[in-house]
Amino acid sequence: MELLVLVGILFALFIAEIIYYRIHALENLHLKVEFSKDVAQFGEDIELVEIAENKKRLPLPFIILKFEAPREIKFYDMENTSTSDLLYRTDMLTMKAFSKHTRRIKAQCTKRGYYVFPRVGITTSDLLLVEHFTTDFQNESHLTVLPEVLDTEQMQMLTSVTLSELQCRRTLLTDPFTLAGIREYGPNDPMNIINWKASARTGELMVNQNASTCAQKVHIFVNLEYYNTKHSTSLLEKSISLAYTYLIGLAELGIPASIYTNGADVISGAPVVSETDLGSATLDERAIMLARIDLKNPAHSFAETLEKYIRATERDDFIVIISPQYNGDFRPLLTEIKSRRPSLFWLMPSYRTTPDAEPEPEIAHSYMRWEVRGND
Numbered sequence: 085m086e087l088l089v090l091v092g093i094l095f096a097l098f099i100a101e102i103i104y105y106r107i108h109a110l111e112n113l114h115l116k117v118e119f120s121k122d123v124a125q126f127g128e129d130i131e132l133v134e135i136a137e138n139k140k141r142l143p144l145p146f147i148i149l150k151f152e153a154p155r156e157i158k159f160y161d162m163e164n165t166s167t168s169d170l171l172y173r174t175d176m177l178t179m180k181a182f183s184k185h186t187r188r189i190k191a192q193c194t195k196r197g198y199y200v201f202p203r204v205g206i207t208t209s210d211l212l213l214v215e216h217f218t219t220d221f222q223n224e225s226h227l228t229v230l231p232e233v234l235d236t237e238q239m240q241m242l243t244s245v246t247l248s249e250l251q252c253r254r255t256l257l258t259d260p261f262t263l264a265g266i267r268e269y270g271p272n273d274p275m276n277i278i279n280w281k282a283s284a285r286t287g288e289l290m291v292n293q294n295a296s297t298c299a300q301k302v303h304i305f306v307n308l309e310y311y312n313t314k315h316s317t318s319l320l321e322k323s324i325s326l327a328y329t330y331l332i333g334l335a336e337l338g339i340p341a342s343i344y345t346n347g348a349d350v351i352s353g354a355p356v357v358s359e360t361d362l363g364s365a366t367l368d369e370r371a372i373m374l375a376r377i378d379l380k381n382p383a384h385s386f387a388e389t390l391e392k393y394i395r396a397t398e399r400d401d402f403i404v405i406i407s408p409q410y411n412g413d414f415r416p417l418l419t420e421i422k423s424r425r426p427s428l429f430w431l432m433p434s435y436r437t438t439p440d441a442e443p444e445p446e447i448a449h450s451y452m453r454w455e456v457r458g459n460d
Contacts (some may be wrong), residue, residue, distance in 0.1 A: 091149035096278060098212070105142075105210035109217045109379075112139035114210050117151045117204045118225035123372065124193045126325075127355040132157070132189040138236065144208045146350045149175045151204040156195035156229070160177045185459050190277045193229040196244050196324065198350045198376045200226045231328040232321075242431065242452075246302060246402060303397050305390055307407035307414070308347040308383040316460040317379040319345075322433045327406055327455070335367050343370060346384040347377035355384050363437040387417055394421060403428040410441040437458065437460050 091424065120131035134149055151173055153159075159173075177185055259279040268290060277291045284308055306327045308320050329342060333340045344357045355364075356373050358366070386407070403425045405418065410432060422428045423446070430451045437459060443451045 088286060090191070099358055100460060101212060102210055102215055106215065106217070108411065109139070109144065109208055109210065109323050110206075110454065113137070113144075113147075113206060113208070113219070115204050115206050116150075116225070116371075117201050117223055117398050119227040120188075121370075122226065123228045123229055123230065126193060126196060128229075130157075130191055130227070132159075132184070132191050132195060134187040134189070136177075136179065136185040138181065138183050138185045141181045143181045143211075144179040144210055146176055146208065146212060147179050148207040149173075149177070149204075150207065151201055151223075153201060154197070154199045156193070156197055157227070158194050158441065159298050160190045160192070182213060187273070193227075195227050196231045196317060196321065196375050198226065199337040200224075206255060228372050228375045230375050232325040233332065234325055234329045236265055238335055239329055241338075242404075246334070246404075256336045267458070291374070291449055301328050301396075301398070301401045302404060303393075303401055304343045304404045304406065305347040305393070306343070306347070307405065308345055308379065309375065309386050309407075309409045311409040311411075312381065312460065314460060318458060318460055319433045319435070319456070320379050320458050323408060324374050327346065328371060328395070330404070331367065331370060334418075342393075342396075343374075344389060346386045346389040347379065348381055348384065349373075350376050353378075355389055357389075357393065359393070387413065389431045392423065396423065399414035399425060400427060401425070402417060405430045405431070407431075408433045410443075415441065415443055422447050422450065 106331075115137075116135045118133050118135075120133060120173070124130050132153070136149055137145065138144060138147075149252075153173060173189075175187065179185065199224045203220055204223045204352060205218060207216055207218045209216045268288060281292050283290045304327055306323055306366075308323065310316070324345075327345075331341060331343060335355055342357075342359050344359075345355060347356050349356050350353065356377050359372050359374060390405075403421075405428065407414065407430065418428065418430055428447070428450055430443070430447060431454055432451065433456060435452045435458060438455075440453065441451065
C-alpha cells in the first residue's frame with residue numbers, strides 16, 4: 085500500500101513538473117543574434133553575437149539556439165552548421181536561473197549585399213527531458229556589405245580617359261561672364277580683357293582670367309540588365325564594384341559625380357540612383373546604396389533610366405556607361421545618345437570568352453572592353 089502511495093506521489097510530481105514547465109519554461113526567455121557592426125567592407129572579418137537570457141528563477145536543463153544566416157557570411161567555425169540555401173546554425177548549452185549567455189562567432193563577408201536573419205529560435209525542455217518547448221523570436225539585426233574595391237591599377241585607364249576628356253573641354257571652353265582671377269598681361273592677350281583698376285593699383289598691366297564653362301561633372305550609368313539567357317549575375321557584380329571603385333577615384337580627385345543604375349533596391353524596389361554631387365559626406369551613403377542593389381530580380385528598363393536622367397546632364401558633361409549587356413537595342417540606344425552627348429564613353433565588363441560587342445562606328449572610339457577573370 086505504501087508503495088502505491090509513493091508511486092502516486094511521484095506520478096503527481098511528474099505531472100506537476102511537466103505542467104509547470106509547459107506554462108513557464110519559455111517565460112522571460114530571450115534570444116538575440118546580431119552582427120558586431122551594421123556596415124562592413126567586402127572581405128572584412130566580423131563577429132556574429134549570440135545573446136541568450138533566462139530572466140526567471142526556473143533553471144533550464146538545456147537550450148538549443150537556432151538561427152538561419154545567409155551563405156555569403158562565411159563562418160570560420162562550421163561546427164553545428166548545415167548548409168542549403170541558407171546556413172543553419174545550432175548551439176546547445178545549459179541555462180541556470182537568472183543567467184545570460186553570450187557567444188561571439190567569427191565570420192567573413194564574402195559578397196556584397198544587404199543581409200538579415202530570417203529566423204532565430206530556442207528549444208528547451210523540462211527537467212526530466214520528457215517534453216520539448218520551442219519558440220521563435222523577431223530579430224531586426226542587419227548587415228550591409230559594401231561592394232568590392234577593385235585593384236587600383238585596373239582603374240588607371242578609366243581615370244586617364246576621364247581626366248583627358250575633362251581637361252580637353254576645360255581648355256577649349258571658357259565663360260566670359262565668370263571671373264576666375266587676375267594675372268599679368270601677356271603679349272598675346274587682347275586689349276579688351278585688361279583690368280584697368282587692377283593695373284592702376286599694381287602699376288603693371290593686369291588682365292582678367294575667365295573660368296571654364298566645363299563644370300567637370302561625371303555621370304555614371306550602370307546597366308544591370310541580364311547579359312545572357314542564363315540570367316548570370318557575375319559580370320553585374322563586377323559592374324557594381326567597378327562603379328564603386330570609380331566613385332572613390334573621382335572623390336579623391338575632387339571631381340563631382342552622379343550615379344544612376346536600373347538595379348532595384350532590395351527593400352524599396354526602386355531604381356538605385358544618386359543625383360547629388362559627390363562629396364566626402366555622401367560617398368559612404370552611395371556605397372550603401374550600391375550594396376543594397378538586388379540582382380535576384382530583373383532590373384528596371386535601362387533605356388527608360390538612361391532617357392530619364394540624361395536630360396539632367398549638360399552637353400559637355402562626361403557620361404560613362406558601364407554595361408556588360410550589349411545586344412538588342414542597347415548599341416543603337418548608345419548611338420542615339422552619343423549624338424546628343426559627345427562625351428559619352430562605354431565600358432563593357434567581360435570575360436575572355438565573351439564575344440566582342442562590335443559597336444557601331446559612331447561609338448567604336450568611345451568603347452573599352454574590360455576583361456575580368458573567371459567565367460559564367
